[in-house]
Amino acid sequence: MKNLAVKKKDFLINDLSKALEKEEFSLVFQSKVETQSKKIMGAEVLLRWCHPEYGLIPTEQWVLLAEANNFLPNITRWLAANVIKHLAKDCFQNISLSMNVSPNSLDNDFADFVLSTLRSYDVPASRLMLEITESAEIINMKKLVLVVKKLRLAGVKIALDDFGAGFSSMKYLMEIPVDSVKIDKEFVQKAVGSETAKKIFHSLVDLAHSIKTQVIVEGVETEEHYTLAQSTKTKFVQGFLFSKPVCFNEFKMMIEKT
Numbered sequence: 001m002k003n004l005a006v007k008k009k010d011f012l013i014n015d016l017s018k019a020l021e022k023e024e025f026s027l028v029f030q031s032k033v034e035t036q037s038k039k040i041m042g043a044e045v046l047l048r049w050c051h052p053e054y055g056l057i058p059t060e061q062w063v064l065l066a067e068a069n070n071f072l073p074n075i076t077r078w079l080a081a082n083v084i085k086h087l088a089k090d091c092f093q094n095i096s097l098s099m100n101v102s103p104n105s106l107d108n109d110f111a112d113f114v115l116s117t118l119r120s121y122d123v124p125a126s127r128l129m130l131e132i133t134e135s136a137e138i139i140n141m142k143k144l145v146l147v148v149k150k151l152r153l154a155g156v157k158i159a160l161d162d163f164g165a166g167f168s169s170m171k172y173l174m175e176i177p178v179d180s181v182k183i184d185k186e187f188v189q190k191a192v193g194s195e196t197a198k199k200i201f202h203s204l205v206d207l208a209h210s211i212k213t214q215v216i217v218e219g220v221e222t223e224e225h226y227t228l229a230q231s232t233k234t235k236f237v238q239g240f241l242f243s244k245p246v247c248f249n250e251f252k253m254m255i256e257k258t
């Protein structure tokens, strides 16, 4: 006998397999802000899945199911195509956009798809950033490094996401050539109340800078977090202090005002 949670999970997997064709995914945009000027220079584009019956499903929940059931590569392609379409819009001319990619969806076919879509929309590759998440274990590091090199050679920017939070951050940083690291939100947040955490936060930023990698501080929710990020001379900040993830129209209004 299956319990209700398992039953619900089975339903969700089945529904998730059809969510793309049923157009149940939407995009939200969270500003990335230049640290000193507070000017919006881009956004991270995030996916939201609105289930017809259960409503908004928390991302952590469906991403795990999608990863385990091999739906993620198709969903990631759909996201990439839509991000690039948005980059081609007039209102986004001076904006860069980033998106999350699980390392195991980042294969050669995906890279070719991204590069040909960029070409067909005549969008410079440097306006797209792929954030490699540490959520899944990397199955084939050698292959991943080749794909990352190919994308970077074409101009696409690569970031290491949630840096410092997982077990493999340092290994990833040693093996994968990246343009940016996004320091996991926990570091700036904990740094406010603890001298030790503050030192760790500074060390992570210094480490990234010392290997000529740009830093984006995530999870900036308060003025205190912002002051701390500012003190490290990191280039970009992201977090609820500036904006939560918002729909296209709202984000468009925000960049018009900036």
Ligand code: G
Pocket: 030, 046, 059, 100, 161, 162, 182, 185, 218, 219, 220, 221, 238, 239, 240, 241, 245
């Ligand atoms: O892991 P990744 O960097 O892709 O994180 C994106 C997620 O982090 C989004 O779901 C977004 O809502 C959340 N997020 C963004 N800014 C903040 C913040 O300032 N505080 C918290 N708690 N979550 C945030």
Ligand code: MN
Pocket: 044, 099, 100, 131, 161
């Ligand atoms: Mn991210």
